[in-house]
Amino acid sequence: MVGTNALSRLQSTGRYALELEAVSRHFGALVALADINLTVKAGERRAVLGSNGAGKTTLFNAITGDFPPTTGRVRLFGEDVTDLPSQERIRRGLRRTYQISLLFNGLSVIDNIYLACRGVSRGRFSLRRPGRSDTAMESAETLLLAVHLDDVKDRPVSELSYGQQRQLEIALALAGAPRLILLDEPAAGLSPTERTDLIEILQSLPEHMGFIIIEHDMDVALRVADSVTMMHNGRIFKEGTPDEIENDPEVQELYLGNAHG
Template sequence: MTAPIMSVADVGKQFGGLVALKGVTTEFGEGQITAIIGPNGAGKSTFFNILSGALRPSSGVLKFRGDDMAGVPQHEYVHRGIARSYQITNIFPNLSVQENVRVAAQAFRSRMNIWSDRTAYHEVDEKAAATLASVGLSGRSATLAKFLAHGQQRALEIAIALVADPALLLLDEPTAGMGPEETREMVTLIEKLAADRTILLVEHKMKMILGLSDRVLVLHHGQLLADGTPKEIQANTEVRRVYLGQNDGYA
């Protein structure tokens, strides 16, 4: 494995009497695409939310580039170099594509000054344009976000996360609700983005995961069941028993 960008040690999460995650210890190599999979109720969403700062672990330690993240508020994660997308598309539907990204860029780079003329923010406009180009949406910059196809809305949400230039990008079911063609386009985008950053994703489409990822983590009943390359995961009898036997693919 390459040098870890993030590590967790004995991480657990309880909600009252419910143990959602128990004793998970692992590292995420810098520059890799790592997928987190598992059956429903396995603890994937809980683990993902802990990694992105949306939830605090009940026990254990989370480190990013060697720094303990205990006590770091979620809004500070993006300034540390961690950004995420959401399972349910999270955009401003009545703003244009360019305005969605520009608002995010402006919020990240500077405090709002009500006395500044909009034309003073050239750097922000340039950043928004470059980010849209990186996800293939330059030609739709003037379109209201609500009129984009579903796959384009997902790409826009990723663009919003990218304005912070994250070293670690977490994608929550990036192909949810997509058909085969949109899924292939998203896979191509993720592969392109992975050239410059580390990517963690939660997904259900096994054919996509096994073809895209450098490494796969399998959770089951809140615990880490397996950790390895796609080939190792495919050959793992216990993983096949609890998960890979389910019918899935690019559809």
Template sequence: MASIVQLRPPVAVPQGAVTAARAPLASSDALVLRNVTRAFGALRAVDDVSVSVSAGQKYAILGSNGAGKTTLFNAIIGDFPPTAGRIFFFGEDITELPPHERIRKGLRRTYQSSLLFRDLSVRDNLFLAVRGVGNGRFSLRRAGAGHPSTRATQDLLDRARLSHIADERVANLAHGQQRQLEIGMALAGAPRLILFDEPAAGLSPVERRELVALLGSLPAHMSFVLIEHDLDIALRVVDRVTVMHNGRVLRTGSPAEIEGDAQVQAIYMGSKH
């Protein structure tokens, strides 16, 4: 018996309905934000933001106070998930994942306010960071000199340029050294992308030079996105910039394009530029 096929009329697709929000992800995408919005009641702190960060790319998000930068970071890491839009991390939709699951997938973040164990040593802080993202993090067995966690801690001390003060109590460190330690802790567990929230805030000129050297020494395959008010630092260590204003994307371009943009200068850079 011949089969009977019921034909349905084609569904009309409104012109423009297939947007970038539905476009396939590129294989080189590390972080993709599609029309991300974060509202608090009637206030849209982040409003329809779309950003793409390639694997290995160094990216900056700039803007004046209240532009929505930190709220955007909170949405990416999962502290305050978006109220609309989607977030993709290396092709996987992480919009609904809790923060600890995002961390396990290789996403890290530093904060404006230090989240350090001030009564412990530099070495102990880094060791806890290593154990926190690794297997056996609930083990009560003390790690010996040859334990992988111990070796990883020493590697972080070297990479964060803190070996010379490894056994110093964190409360005794200068502000810039504490910032270095935060970056070292964010490097634990081979992250694939790090969100740096104003790493240069409160640093002296010497400490800022050290920060630039540290950011420049990060592996080429590792992506990072930083929020920064110090343009001299931000534009020196990244290859792509997005400027936000009133919760929305104002401009995206290379550091040279952003620095030379008249509207960016008027809104963000001010008379200094």
């Protein structure tokens, strides 16, 4: 029989896509993360901001299992995944993009997306060529439209612009209908036009699909996020809505500078 406190906890954790409880990460004497407590609701869009060295990428690594926490607990959709490898977290609906592109440059755009869809499907070990009714190919075609790459579907990835490659990475992260996506600086190096396209893509994602975005481009981050977490020296410095963060004097002094003052 589940006690009242335990039942209450089960009911509360069911609301969250992600829960970090006193998460810290040490690299020898270096404390990269210190006592991070963070909750992200299912379907929430959260921006994590901060200067270089604030601990943002280490935070993602702790969530994905690439560098598990030294101390603390990580829960995905109410399940403790602290000791699970990264592939098990992927199976539970977590995806991630990286600052450095991880694409098959010699293959076409549609083939890259197809392989991602095939990789999370039941028939991923089959050697048969895809037919017109192949569900993975149907999913790939849908994702192609979602990230605005349908006009370059048959081009090799090596011929894409940098911005198009970042859009393709988002498509790969969307394969298999994930429930939570970690986006690591998707606007880095994009032109103003490509940033606008990125914002439209992220705003058009299904409502049930939440994401956490690390981003140096404040205009992009604040336009796509419901809530913002500011980090400094491996700790959470401030949390609030995009408007609250943008207009906070301490945030302006520490991060935003005169452009947002």
